[in-house]
Amino acid sequence: MGGESNEGGEMGFKHGDDESGGISRVGITSMPLYAKADPFFSSADWDPVVNAAAAGFSSSHYHPSMAMDNPGMSCFSHYQPGSVSGFAGDMPASLLPFGDCGGGGQIGHFLGSDKKGERLIRAGESSHEDHHQVSDDAVLGASPVGKRRLPEAESQWNKKAVEEFQEDPQRGNDQSQKKHKNDQSKETVYKESSQSEEAPKENYIHMRARRGQATNSHSLAERVRREKISERMRLLQELVPGCNKITGKAVMLDEIINYVQSLQQQVEFLSMKLATVNPEINIDIDRILAKDLLQSRDRNTPTLGLNPFAGFQGNIPNLSATTNPQYNPLPQTTLESELQNLYQMGFVSNPSTMSSFSPNGN
Amino acid sequence: MERQIINKKKRVFSLEPNKNPSAVFTRKYTSHLVPALKKLNMNKNSSKQTVKHEVDMALALSAQEFAWSRFLLQKLSSSTNPTTTTSSSDGIRILERSDKEGGNKEGEIEEKLRELQKLLPGGEEMNVEEMLSEIGNYIKCLELQTIALKSIVQDST
Numbered sequence: 001m002g003g004e005s006n007e008g009g010e011m012g013f014k015h016g017d018d019e020s021g022g023i024s025r026v027g028i029t030s031m032p033l034y035a036k037a038d039p040f041f042s043s044a045d046w047d048p049v050v051n052a053a054a055a056g057f058s059s060s061h062y063h064p065s066m067a068m069d070n071p072g073m074s075c076f077s078h079y080q081p082g083s084v085s086g087f088a089g090d091m092p093a094s095l096l097p098f099g100d101c102g103g104g105g106q107i108g109h110f111l112g113s114d115k116k117g118e119r120l121i122r123a124g125e126s127s128h129e130d131h132h133q134v135s136d137d138a139v140l141g142a143s144p145v146g147k148r149r150l151p152e153a154e155s156q157w158n159k160k161a162v163e164e165f166q167e168d169p170q171r172g173n174d175q176s177q178k179k180h181k182n183d184q185s186k187e188t189v190y191k192e193s194s195q196s197e198e199a200p201k202e203n204y205i206h207m208r209a210r211r212g213q214a215t216n217s218h219s220l221a222e223r224v225r226r227e228k229i230s231e232r233m234r235l236l237q238e239l240v241p242g243c244n245k246i247t248g249k250a251v252m253l254d255e256i257i258n259y260v261q262s263l264q265q266q267v268e269f270l271s272m273k274l275a276t277v278n279p280e281i282n283i284d285i286d287r288i289l290a291k292d293l294l295q296s297r298d299r300n301t302p303t304l305g306l307n308p309f310a311g312f313q314g315n316i317p318n319l320s321a322t323t324n325p326q327y328n329p330l331p332q333t334t335l336e337s338e339l340q341n342l343y344q345m346g347f348v349s350n351p352s353t354m355s356s357f358s359p360n361g362n
Numbered sequence: 363m364e365r366q367i368i369n370k371k372k373r374v375f376s377l378e379p380n381k382n383p384s385a386v387f388t389r390k391y392t393s394h395l396v397p398a399l400k401k402l403n404m405n406k407n408s409s410k411q412t413v414k415h416e417v418d419m420a421l422a423l424s425a426q427e428f429a430w431s432r433f434l435l436q437k438l439s440s441s442t443n444p445t446t447t448t449s450s451s452d453g454i455r456i457l458e459r460s461d462k463e464g465g466n467k468e469g470e471i472e473e474k475l476r477e478l479q480k481l482l483p484g485g486e487e488m489n490v491e492e493m494l495s496e497i498g499n500y501i502k503c504l505e506l507q508t509i510a511l512k513s514i515v516q517d518s519t
Contacts (some may be wrong), residue, residue, distance in 0.1 A: 225491065232494035239498050253474035256497065260481045263504040267417065270511035273400070275413035277518050 384506055390424035393508050396420025399514075421507050427493070428499045 213219065233252055237243045240259045246252050398416040415438065422434040478493065479485035482500055485493050 110417060133369050170389060228491050229494060232491060232498075236494060236498055236501075239501055249471050250474060253471060253478060256501075257478050257481065258476060260478070260497070260501060260504070263501065264481070266508045267421075267504060267511065269415040270416065271414045274417070274511065277515060303439075330370055 384502070387424050388506050388510055391507060392419050392514070393402070394423045395420035395510070396514070405468060417511065418508075421503060425499070425503045427502075428496060429488065429501050430483045431497050433487070437483060 213223075230249070233249060236256055237246065239250060240256055243252060243255050246255060395416060398420065402416060404413060410461070417457040418434060419438050422431045422438060432467055454468070475490055475493070478497060479488070479490075482488075482493060488496065
Protein backbone atom coordinates (compact mmCIF):
# COMPACT_ATOMS: atom_id res chain seq x y z
CA MET A 1 0.00 0.00 0.00
CA GLY A 2 2.79 2.29 0.77
CA GLY A 3 4.33 1.78 -2.59
CA GLU A 4 1.07 2.39 -4.17
CA SER A 5 0.54 5.47 -2.27
CA ASN A 6 3.85 6.67 -3.47
CA GLU A 7 2.78 6.04 -6.93
CA GLY A 8 -0.35 7.82 -6.19
CA GLY A 9 1.64 10.66 -4.93
CA GLU A 10 3.65 10.63 -8.03
CA MET A 11 0.58 10.43 -10.09
CA GLY A 12 -0.77 13.23 -8.16
CA PHE A 13 2.18 15.29 -9.08
CA LYS A 14 2.00 14.31 -12.61
CA HIS A 15 -1.59 15.02 -12.76
CA GLY A 16 -1.04 18.17 -10.95
CA ASP A 17 1.19 19.27 -13.75
CA ASP A 18 -1.27 18.20 -16.28
CA GLU A 19 -4.00 19.83 -14.41
CA SER A 20 -2.30 23.13 -14.63
CA GLY A 21 -1.52 22.49 -18.21
CA GLY A 22 -5.07 21.45 -18.75
CA ILE A 23 -6.33 24.59 -17.27
CA SER A 24 -4.16 26.73 -19.33
CA ARG A 25 -4.95 24.82 -22.43
CA VAL A 26 -8.59 24.71 -21.99
CA GLY A 27 -9.17 27.94 -20.33
CA ILE A 28 -12.09 26.45 -18.57
CA THR A 29 -12.95 27.83 -15.26
CA SER A 30 -13.44 24.45 -13.87
CA MET A 31 -12.12 25.29 -10.51
CA PRO A 32 -14.75 23.28 -8.76
CA LEU A 33 -13.56 20.36 -10.75
CA TYR A 34 -10.13 20.57 -9.44
CA ALA A 35 -11.37 21.17 -6.03
CA LYS A 36 -12.96 17.84 -6.36
CA ALA A 37 -9.93 16.38 -7.93
CA ASP A 38 -7.62 17.36 -5.18
CA PRO A 39 -9.05 15.23 -2.47
CA PHE A 40 -9.28 12.49 -4.99
CA PHE A 41 -5.63 12.39 -5.70
CA SER A 42 -4.21 13.57 -2.51
CA SER A 43 -5.98 11.20 -0.25
CA ALA A 44 -3.66 8.82 1.37
CA ASP A 45 -6.18 6.07 1.54
CA TRP A 46 -6.20 4.50 -1.80
CA ASP A 47 -8.98 2.09 -2.45
CA PRO A 48 -7.98 -0.50 -4.95
CA VAL A 49 -10.71 0.67 -7.19
CA VAL A 50 -9.69 4.22 -6.97
CA ASN A 51 -6.16 3.20 -7.50
CA ALA A 52 -7.04 1.31 -10.57
CA ALA A 53 -9.01 4.22 -11.82
CA ALA A 54 -6.15 6.51 -11.15
CA ALA A 55 -3.86 4.13 -12.89
CA GLY A 56 -6.19 4.21 -15.73
CA PHE A 57 -6.00 7.92 -15.74
CA SER A 58 -2.31 7.97 -15.74
CA SER A 59 -2.10 5.69 -18.67
CA SER A 60 -4.44 7.70 -20.73
CA HIS A 61 -4.32 11.27 -21.69
CA TYR A 62 -5.33 13.19 -18.75
CA HIS A 63 -8.41 15.19 -19.12
CA PRO A 64 -9.92 17.60 -16.69
CA SER A 65 -13.27 16.08 -17.14
CA MET A 66 -11.98 12.79 -15.99
CA ALA A 67 -11.31 14.04 -12.55
CA MET A 68 -14.47 12.71 -11.11
CA ASP A 69 -15.19 10.43 -8.26
CA ASN A 70 -16.60 7.76 -10.42
CA PRO A 71 -15.22 4.26 -10.53
CA GLY A 72 -16.62 3.87 -13.94
CA MET A 73 -14.35 6.56 -15.11
CA SER A 74 -11.95 4.23 -16.78
CA CYS A 75 -14.11 4.16 -19.78
CA PHE A 76 -13.45 7.76 -20.32
CA SER A 77 -10.07 6.88 -21.60
CA HIS A 78 -11.50 7.17 -25.04
CA TYR A 79 -11.23 10.86 -24.84
CA GLN A 80 -8.65 12.69 -26.77
CA PRO A 81 -7.24 15.70 -25.09
CA GLY A 82 -7.50 17.82 -28.13
CA SER A 83 -11.21 17.73 -28.00
CA VAL A 84 -11.32 19.24 -24.62
CA SER A 85 -11.39 22.69 -26.02
CA GLY A 86 -14.55 21.96 -27.82
CA PHE A 87 -16.54 21.15 -24.78
CA ALA A 88 -18.52 23.65 -22.93
CA GLY A 89 -17.64 24.22 -19.38
CA ASP A 90 -20.64 22.56 -18.01
CA MET A 91 -20.20 19.46 -20.02
CA PRO A 92 -18.34 17.49 -17.41
CA ALA A 93 -21.11 18.26 -15.06
CA SER A 94 -23.47 16.64 -17.40
CA LEU A 95 -21.26 13.63 -17.53
CA LEU A 96 -21.62 13.17 -13.84
CA PRO A 97 -24.85 11.26 -13.88
CA PHE A 98 -23.39 8.49 -15.90
CA GLY A 99 -23.03 5.43 -13.87
CA ASP A 100 -22.52 2.92 -16.59
CA CYS A 101 -19.66 2.69 -18.91
CA GLY A 102 -21.93 1.72 -21.67
CA GLY A 103 -23.29 5.18 -21.82
CA GLY A 104 -19.89 6.56 -21.63
CA GLY A 105 -18.56 4.29 -24.25
CA GLN A 106 -20.86 5.65 -26.80
CA ILE A 107 -19.95 9.11 -25.90
CA GLY A 108 -16.65 8.61 -27.56
CA HIS A 109 -18.43 8.65 -30.83
CA PHE A 110 -19.78 12.03 -30.18
CA LEU A 111 -16.51 13.74 -30.02
CA GLY A 112 -16.48 14.69 -33.60
CA SER A 113 -19.17 17.25 -33.31
CA ASP A 114 -18.37 20.07 -31.06
CA LYS A 115 -20.59 22.27 -29.07
CA LYS A 116 -23.26 19.69 -29.22
CA GLY A 117 -21.52 17.49 -26.81
CA GLU A 118 -23.92 17.93 -24.01
CA ARG A 119 -26.91 17.16 -26.06
CA LEU A 120 -25.24 14.32 -27.77
CA ILE A 121 -24.48 12.73 -24.50
CA ARG A 122 -27.97 13.19 -23.37
CA ALA A 123 -29.04 11.68 -26.62
CA GLY A 124 -26.82 8.75 -26.00
CA GLU A 125 -28.47 8.30 -22.70
CA SER A 126 -31.92 8.53 -24.05
CA SER A 127 -31.15 6.35 -26.96
CA HIS A 128 -30.54 3.65 -24.44
CA GLU A 129 -33.94 4.21 -23.09
CA ASP A 130 -35.25 3.96 -26.54
CA HIS A 131 -33.53 0.71 -27.03
CA HIS A 132 -35.19 -0.69 -24.00
CA GLN A 133 -38.49 0.52 -25.15
CA VAL A 134 -37.94 -0.92 -28.53
CA SER A 135 -37.85 -4.31 -26.98
CA ASP A 136 -41.14 -3.58 -25.33
CA ASP A 137 -42.54 -2.62 -28.60
CA ALA A 138 -41.66 -5.88 -30.11
CA VAL A 139 -44.03 -7.36 -27.65
CA LEU A 140 -46.67 -4.97 -28.75
CA GLY A 141 -46.37 -6.24 -32.21
CA ALA A 142 -44.52 -3.43 -33.84
CA SER A 143 -41.45 -5.52 -34.22
CA PRO A 144 -40.61 -4.96 -37.84
CA VAL A 145 -40.66 -1.29 -37.21
CA GLY A 146 -38.63 -1.81 -34.11
CA LYS A 147 -35.87 -3.50 -35.96
CA ARG A 148 -35.61 -0.60 -38.24
CA ARG A 149 -35.49 1.73 -35.33
CA LEU A 150 -32.48 0.15 -33.78
CA PRO A 151 -30.01 0.52 -36.59
CA GLU A 152 -31.24 3.97 -37.16
CA ALA A 153 -30.47 4.88 -33.62
CA GLU A 154 -27.02 3.49 -33.67
CA SER A 155 -25.95 4.92 -36.94
CA GLN A 156 -25.36 8.37 -38.25
CA TRP A 157 -24.08 10.53 -35.56
CA ASN A 158 -24.07 13.35 -37.97
CA LYS A 159 -25.45 16.76 -37.46
CA LYS A 160 -28.85 15.79 -38.61
CA ALA A 161 -29.05 13.06 -36.05
CA VAL A 162 -27.93 15.54 -33.51
CA GLU A 163 -30.82 17.77 -34.30
CA GLU A 164 -33.20 14.93 -33.97
CA PHE A 165 -31.84 13.89 -30.70
CA GLN A 166 -32.15 17.30 -29.33
CA GLU A 167 -35.73 16.40 -28.94
CA ASP A 168 -35.03 13.11 -27.31
CA PRO A 169 -34.77 14.28 -23.73
CA GLN A 170 -38.14 15.83 -24.13
CA ARG A 171 -39.46 12.67 -25.60
CA GLY A 172 -38.05 10.76 -22.74
CA ASN A 173 -39.91 13.00 -20.39
CA ASP A 174 -43.10 12.56 -22.23
CA GLN A 175 -42.84 8.87 -22.12
CA SER A 176 -44.87 8.55 -19.03
CA GLN A 177 -47.74 10.56 -20.30
CA LYS A 178 -50.53 8.96 -22.12
CA LYS A 179 -50.86 11.48 -24.83
CA HIS A 180 -48.99 14.62 -25.31
CA LYS A 181 -49.12 17.54 -27.58
CA ASN A 182 -45.91 18.61 -29.13
CA ASP A 183 -44.94 21.71 -30.92
CA GLN A 184 -45.10 22.09 -34.57
CA SER A 185 -41.38 22.61 -34.53
CA LYS A 186 -40.86 19.16 -33.21
CA GLU A 187 -43.13 17.87 -35.84
CA THR A 188 -41.02 19.40 -38.52
CA VAL A 189 -37.92 17.90 -37.06
CA TYR A 190 -39.60 14.58 -37.11
CA LYS A 191 -40.61 15.07 -40.66
CA GLU A 192 -37.08 15.81 -41.69
CA SER A 193 -35.85 12.70 -40.07
CA SER A 194 -38.58 10.64 -41.54
CA GLN A 195 -37.35 11.44 -44.94
CA SER A 196 -34.02 9.95 -44.18
CA GLU A 197 -35.39 6.76 -42.80
CA GLU A 198 -38.90 5.61 -43.13
CA ALA A 199 -39.25 4.02 -39.76
CA PRO A 200 -42.00 5.63 -37.79
CA LYS A 201 -41.66 5.44 -34.09
CA GLU A 202 -43.52 2.64 -32.55
CA ASN A 203 -46.50 3.06 -30.40
CA TYR A 204 -45.84 2.33 -26.83
CA ILE A 205 -48.59 1.58 -24.49
CA HIS A 206 -48.46 5.15 -23.42
CA MET A 207 -49.04 6.47 -26.88
CA ARG A 208 -45.98 8.24 -27.93
CA ALA A 209 -45.90 10.38 -30.97
CA ARG A 210 -44.56 8.75 -34.02
CA ARG A 211 -41.73 10.10 -35.98
CA GLY A 212 -42.78 11.85 -39.07
CA GLN A 213 -46.40 11.90 -38.16
CA ALA A 214 -48.64 14.47 -36.68
CA THR A 215 -48.63 14.55 -33.00
CA ASN A 216 -52.06 15.79 -32.21
CA SER A 217 -53.94 13.90 -29.65
CA HIS A 218 -56.50 13.17 -32.30
CA SER A 219 -54.15 11.42 -34.60
CA LEU A 220 -52.62 9.59 -31.70
CA ALA A 221 -55.97 8.29 -30.67
CA GLU A 222 -56.65 7.40 -34.22
CA ARG A 223 -53.50 5.39 -34.38
CA VAL A 224 -54.27 3.56 -31.18
CA ARG A 225 -57.63 2.70 -32.53
CA ARG A 226 -56.19 1.44 -35.74
CA GLU A 227 -53.73 -0.71 -33.91
CA LYS A 228 -56.47 -2.27 -31.87
CA ILE A 229 -58.45 -2.93 -34.95
CA SER A 230 -55.59 -4.60 -36.71
CA GLU A 231 -54.97 -6.72 -33.67
CA ARG A 232 -58.53 -7.93 -33.72
CA MET A 233 -58.27 -8.54 -37.40
CA ARG A 234 -55.34 -10.79 -36.77
CA LEU A 235 -57.33 -12.82 -34.30
CA LEU A 236 -60.14 -13.08 -36.75
CA GLN A 237 -57.71 -14.22 -39.35
CA GLU A 238 -56.99 -17.26 -37.30
CA LEU A 239 -60.63 -17.92 -36.78
CA VAL A 240 -61.73 -17.83 -40.34
CA PRO A 241 -60.48 -20.77 -42.32
CA GLY A 242 -58.04 -20.24 -45.07
CA CYS A 243 -57.05 -16.77 -44.16
CA ASN A 244 -53.55 -17.40 -43.09
CA LYS A 245 -51.99 -16.24 -46.27
CA ILE A 246 -54.04 -13.20 -46.67
CA THR A 247 -52.44 -9.95 -45.85
CA GLY A 248 -54.30 -6.77 -46.08
CA LYS A 249 -57.33 -5.53 -44.35
CA ALA A 250 -59.66 -5.30 -47.27
CA VAL A 251 -59.24 -8.83 -48.49
CA MET A 252 -59.39 -10.11 -44.97
CA LEU A 253 -62.60 -8.28 -44.32
CA ASP A 254 -64.00 -9.67 -47.51
CA GLU A 255 -63.21 -13.13 -46.38
CA ILE A 256 -64.74 -12.60 -43.01
CA ILE A 257 -67.89 -11.20 -44.51
CA ASN A 258 -68.18 -14.09 -46.88
CA TYR A 259 -67.60 -16.57 -44.17
CA VAL A 260 -70.18 -15.11 -41.86
CA GLN A 261 -72.66 -14.96 -44.68
CA SER A 262 -72.02 -18.52 -45.63
CA LEU A 263 -72.47 -19.64 -42.07
CA GLN A 264 -75.70 -17.79 -41.78
CA GLN A 265 -76.91 -19.25 -45.03
CA GLN A 266 -76.02 -22.66 -43.81
CA VAL A 267 -78.00 -22.13 -40.68
CA GLU A 268 -80.91 -20.95 -42.69
CA PHE A 269 -80.75 -23.89 -44.99
CA LEU A 270 -80.49 -26.34 -42.17
CA SER A 271 -83.39 -24.82 -40.37
CA MET A 272 -85.45 -25.08 -43.51
CA LYS A 273 -84.49 -28.65 -43.78
CA LEU A 274 -85.35 -29.15 -40.19
CA ALA A 275 -88.70 -27.62 -40.79
CA THR A 276 -89.46 -30.08 -43.51
CA VAL A 277 -88.19 -32.95 -41.49
CA ASN A 278 -89.60 -31.83 -38.25
CA PRO A 279 -92.93 -33.56 -38.10
CA GLU A 280 -91.38 -36.95 -38.27
CA ILE A 281 -88.57 -36.63 -35.89
CA ASN A 282 -88.29 -38.30 -32.66
CA ILE A 283 -85.46 -36.36 -31.39
CA ASP A 284 -83.39 -37.77 -28.75
CA ILE A 285 -81.25 -35.26 -27.11
CA ASP A 286 -78.90 -37.76 -25.73
CA ARG A 287 -78.26 -39.23 -29.03
CA ILE A 288 -77.61 -35.89 -30.54
CA LEU A 289 -75.24 -34.92 -27.88
CA ALA A 290 -73.58 -38.22 -28.08
CA LYS A 291 -72.54 -37.69 -31.57
CA ASP A 292 -69.42 -36.17 -32.72
CA LEU A 293 -71.15 -32.86 -32.55
CA LEU A 294 -68.60 -30.81 -31.01
CA GLN A 295 -65.68 -31.91 -32.93
CA SER A 296 -64.72 -28.79 -34.66
CA ARG A 297 -62.10 -28.65 -37.27
CA ASP A 298 -58.77 -29.83 -36.18
CA ARG A 299 -57.21 -26.56 -35.43
CA ASN A 300 -56.31 -24.72 -32.36
CA THR A 301 -57.53 -21.25 -32.71
CA PRO A 302 -57.47 -18.51 -30.20
CA THR A 303 -60.91 -17.19 -29.95
CA LEU A 304 -61.89 -13.82 -28.81
CA GLY A 305 -63.47 -14.18 -25.49
CA LEU A 306 -63.87 -17.89 -25.56
CA ASN A 307 -60.94 -19.96 -24.63
CA PRO A 308 -60.18 -22.52 -25.71
CA PHE A 309 -62.26 -23.57 -28.58
CA ALA A 310 -60.76 -26.78 -29.59
CA GLY A 311 -61.76 -30.13 -30.79
CA PHE A 312 -64.24 -31.64 -28.53
CA GLN A 313 -65.14 -35.21 -28.22
CA GLY A 314 -68.54 -36.47 -27.60
CA ASN A 315 -68.95 -39.84 -26.19
CA ILE A 316 -71.75 -42.23 -26.52
CA PRO A 317 -73.55 -42.71 -23.29
CA ASN A 318 -75.69 -45.66 -22.61
CA LEU A 319 -78.34 -45.46 -25.19
CA SER A 320 -81.17 -45.00 -22.88
CA ALA A 321 -83.64 -43.23 -25.03
CA THR A 322 -85.02 -41.24 -22.26
CA THR A 323 -85.49 -37.59 -22.11
CA ASN A 324 -82.71 -37.18 -19.77
CA PRO A 325 -82.57 -33.62 -18.70
CA GLN A 326 -79.32 -34.16 -16.97
CA TYR A 327 -77.05 -34.58 -19.89
CA ASN A 328 -74.33 -36.95 -19.18
CA PRO A 329 -71.19 -34.96 -19.01
CA LEU A 330 -69.38 -35.45 -22.18
CA PRO A 331 -65.84 -36.41 -21.87
CA GLN A 332 -63.69 -33.82 -23.30
CA THR A 333 -60.21 -33.53 -24.35
CA THR A 334 -58.84 -30.28 -25.31
CA LEU A 335 -56.44 -29.89 -28.13
CA GLU A 336 -55.59 -33.50 -28.47
CA SER A 337 -56.04 -34.75 -31.96
CA GLU A 338 -54.77 -38.17 -31.13
CA LEU A 339 -57.65 -38.82 -28.87
CA GLN A 340 -59.90 -37.44 -31.49
CA ASN A 341 -58.76 -40.07 -33.86
CA LEU A 342 -59.26 -42.72 -31.30
CA TYR A 343 -62.74 -41.55 -30.71
CA GLN A 344 -63.47 -41.56 -34.34
CA MET A 345 -62.40 -45.11 -34.53
CA GLY A 346 -64.57 -45.89 -31.60
CA PHE A 347 -67.45 -44.15 -33.17
CA VAL A 348 -67.15 -45.84 -36.45
CA SER A 349 -67.29 -49.26 -34.95
CA ASN A 350 -70.15 -48.37 -32.75
CA PRO A 351 -73.21 -49.97 -34.22
CA SER A 352 -75.69 -47.59 -32.74
CA THR A 353 -76.17 -44.06 -33.78
CA MET A 354 -73.09 -43.52 -35.76
CA SER A 355 -74.05 -42.26 -39.10
CA SER A 356 -71.60 -41.03 -41.58
CA PHE A 357 -71.53 -37.80 -39.85
CA SER A 358 -68.57 -35.71 -40.50
CA PRO A 359 -68.90 -32.11 -39.64
CA ASN A 360 -67.01 -29.63 -41.68
CA GLY A 361 -65.38 -32.14 -43.85
CA ASN A 362 -63.46 -33.69 -41.04
CA MET B 363 -64.84 -38.42 -14.28
CA GLU B 364 -64.63 -41.44 -16.43
CA ARG B 365 -66.71 -42.47 -19.30
CA GLN B 366 -66.30 -45.76 -20.90
CA ILE B 367 -67.04 -46.27 -24.49
CA ILE B 368 -69.43 -49.08 -24.75
CA ASN B 369 -67.66 -51.31 -27.09
CA LYS B 370 -64.14 -50.36 -26.34
CA LYS B 371 -61.98 -50.63 -23.38
CA LYS B 372 -60.63 -47.19 -23.82
CA ARG B 373 -61.07 -44.91 -20.97
CA VAL B 374 -61.80 -41.35 -21.29
CA PHE B 375 -61.06 -38.85 -18.70
CA SER B 376 -63.14 -35.84 -19.05
CA LEU B 377 -62.30 -32.43 -17.95
CA GLU B 378 -64.82 -30.30 -16.29
CA PRO B 379 -67.51 -30.21 -18.88
CA ASN B 380 -68.64 -26.84 -17.85
CA LYS B 381 -65.34 -25.30 -18.63
CA ASN B 382 -65.10 -26.06 -22.27
CA PRO B 383 -67.01 -23.23 -23.80
CA SER B 384 -67.83 -24.94 -27.03
CA ALA B 385 -69.29 -27.83 -25.14
CA VAL B 386 -71.22 -25.52 -22.94
CA PHE B 387 -72.61 -23.69 -25.87
CA THR B 388 -73.58 -26.75 -27.78
CA ARG B 389 -75.23 -28.29 -24.83
CA LYS B 390 -77.21 -25.21 -24.13
CA TYR B 391 -78.11 -24.85 -27.73
CA THR B 392 -79.46 -28.28 -28.20
CA SER B 393 -81.19 -28.13 -24.91
CA HIS B 394 -82.99 -25.06 -26.03
CA LEU B 395 -83.68 -26.06 -29.52
CA VAL B 396 -84.83 -29.60 -29.26
CA PRO B 397 -87.64 -29.12 -26.80
CA ALA B 398 -88.72 -26.10 -28.77
CA LEU B 399 -88.83 -28.16 -31.87
CA LYS B 400 -90.78 -30.82 -30.12
CA LYS B 401 -93.23 -28.25 -29.02
CA LEU B 402 -93.50 -27.01 -32.53
CA ASN B 403 -94.04 -30.49 -33.58
CA MET B 404 -96.95 -30.81 -31.29
CA ASN B 405 -98.58 -27.74 -32.58
CA LYS B 406 -98.24 -28.87 -36.16
CA ASN B 407 -97.32 -25.40 -37.02
CA SER B 408 -93.88 -25.82 -38.29
CA SER B 409 -93.59 -23.16 -40.84
CA LYS B 410 -90.15 -22.39 -41.97
CA GLN B 411 -90.16 -19.07 -40.34
CA THR B 412 -91.11 -20.42 -37.01
CA VAL B 413 -88.43 -23.01 -37.07
CA LYS B 414 -85.99 -20.37 -37.99
CA HIS B 415 -87.26 -18.35 -35.13
CA GLU B 416 -86.64 -21.18 -32.77
CA VAL B 417 -83.25 -21.76 -34.19
CA ASP B 418 -82.26 -18.19 -33.67
CA MET B 419 -83.80 -18.11 -30.28
CA ALA B 420 -81.82 -21.10 -29.25
CA LEU B 421 -78.70 -19.44 -30.53
CA ALA B 422 -79.37 -16.30 -28.61
CA LEU B 423 -80.19 -18.12 -25.44
CA SER B 424 -77.12 -20.25 -25.55
CA ALA B 425 -74.68 -17.44 -25.89
CA GLN B 426 -75.91 -14.93 -23.43
CA GLU B 427 -72.52 -13.75 -22.41
CA PHE B 428 -72.07 -11.95 -25.66
CA ALA B 429 -73.41 -8.64 -26.70
CA TRP B 430 -74.78 -9.80 -29.97
CA SER B 431 -76.98 -12.35 -28.34
CA ARG B 432 -78.77 -9.68 -26.42
CA PHE B 433 -79.43 -7.80 -29.60
CA LEU B 434 -80.61 -10.96 -31.22
CA LEU B 435 -83.00 -11.65 -28.41
CA GLN B 436 -84.38 -8.18 -28.70
CA LYS B 437 -84.92 -8.62 -32.36
CA LEU B 438 -86.56 -11.94 -31.87
CA SER B 439 -88.86 -10.84 -29.17
CA SER B 440 -89.89 -7.73 -30.99
CA SER B 441 -90.89 -9.35 -34.22
CA THR B 442 -92.59 -12.64 -34.77
CA ASN B 443 -90.87 -13.62 -37.93
CA PRO B 444 -87.42 -12.20 -37.80
CA THR B 445 -84.93 -12.86 -40.46
CA THR B 446 -81.60 -12.40 -38.93
CA THR B 447 -79.58 -13.97 -41.63
CA THR B 448 -78.80 -12.22 -44.79
CA SER B 449 -79.77 -13.72 -48.02
CA SER B 450 -77.47 -14.41 -50.83
CA SER B 451 -78.28 -11.13 -52.45
CA ASP B 452 -76.01 -9.45 -50.01
CA GLY B 453 -73.10 -11.33 -51.36
CA ILE B 454 -73.86 -10.00 -54.76
CA ARG B 455 -74.15 -6.59 -53.29
CA ILE B 456 -70.69 -6.75 -51.93
CA LEU B 457 -69.29 -7.67 -55.26
CA GLU B 458 -71.05 -4.83 -56.89
CA ARG B 459 -69.82 -2.44 -54.34
CA SER B 460 -66.29 -3.52 -54.75
CA ASP B 461 -66.58 -2.85 -58.43
CA LYS B 462 -68.01 0.52 -57.88
CA GLU B 463 -65.51 1.56 -55.31
CA GLY B 464 -62.72 3.66 -56.53
CA GLY B 465 -59.19 3.33 -55.40
CA ASN B 466 -60.00 4.75 -52.03
CA LYS B 467 -58.54 2.15 -49.80
CA GLU B 468 -59.74 3.57 -46.55
CA GLY B 469 -63.20 4.00 -47.90
CA GLU B 470 -63.35 0.40 -49.01
CA ILE B 471 -62.33 -0.85 -45.67
CA GLU B 472 -64.86 1.35 -43.97
CA GLU B 473 -67.52 0.04 -46.28
CA LYS B 474 -66.60 -3.49 -45.50
CA LEU B 475 -66.57 -2.88 -41.82
CA ARG B 476 -70.02 -1.47 -42.09
CA GLU B 477 -71.11 -4.48 -44.05
CA LEU B 478 -69.76 -6.69 -41.35
CA GLN B 479 -71.58 -4.69 -38.79
CA LYS B 480 -74.81 -5.34 -40.58
CA LEU B 481 -74.21 -9.04 -40.48
CA LEU B 482 -73.76 -9.09 -36.78
CA PRO B 483 -76.91 -8.70 -34.79
CA GLY B 484 -76.58 -5.42 -33.02
CA GLY B 485 -73.39 -4.70 -34.82
CA GLU B 486 -74.45 -1.34 -35.92
CA GLU B 487 -74.79 -0.14 -32.40
CA MET B 488 -71.27 -1.10 -31.52
CA ASN B 489 -68.12 0.63 -32.39
CA VAL B 490 -65.72 -1.03 -34.71
CA GLU B 491 -63.33 -2.55 -32.22
CA GLU B 492 -66.11 -4.02 -30.18
CA MET B 493 -67.72 -5.29 -33.27
CA LEU B 494 -64.62 -7.09 -34.36
CA SER B 495 -64.34 -8.94 -31.09
CA GLU B 496 -67.98 -9.83 -31.15
CA ILE B 497 -67.70 -11.08 -34.68
CA GLY B 498 -65.18 -13.64 -33.53
CA ASN B 499 -67.56 -15.03 -30.97
CA TYR B 500 -70.41 -14.87 -33.37
CA ILE B 501 -68.52 -16.86 -35.96
CA LYS B 502 -67.66 -19.50 -33.47
CA CYS B 503 -71.22 -19.81 -32.25
CA LEU B 504 -72.50 -19.97 -35.77
CA GLU B 505 -70.14 -22.80 -36.50
CA LEU B 506 -71.28 -24.72 -33.49
CA GLN B 507 -74.85 -24.00 -34.38
CA THR B 508 -74.42 -25.42 -37.83
CA ILE B 509 -72.86 -28.52 -36.44
CA ALA B 510 -75.68 -28.97 -33.98
CA LEU B 511 -78.29 -28.40 -36.60
CA LYS B 512 -76.65 -30.82 -38.93
CA SER B 513 -76.65 -33.47 -36.32
CA ILE B 514 -80.25 -32.85 -35.47
CA VAL B 515 -81.26 -33.04 -39.06
CA GLN B 516 -79.28 -36.11 -39.69
CA ASP B 517 -80.55 -37.72 -36.62
CA SER B 518 -84.07 -37.28 -37.70
CA THR B 519 -83.71 -38.37 -41.28
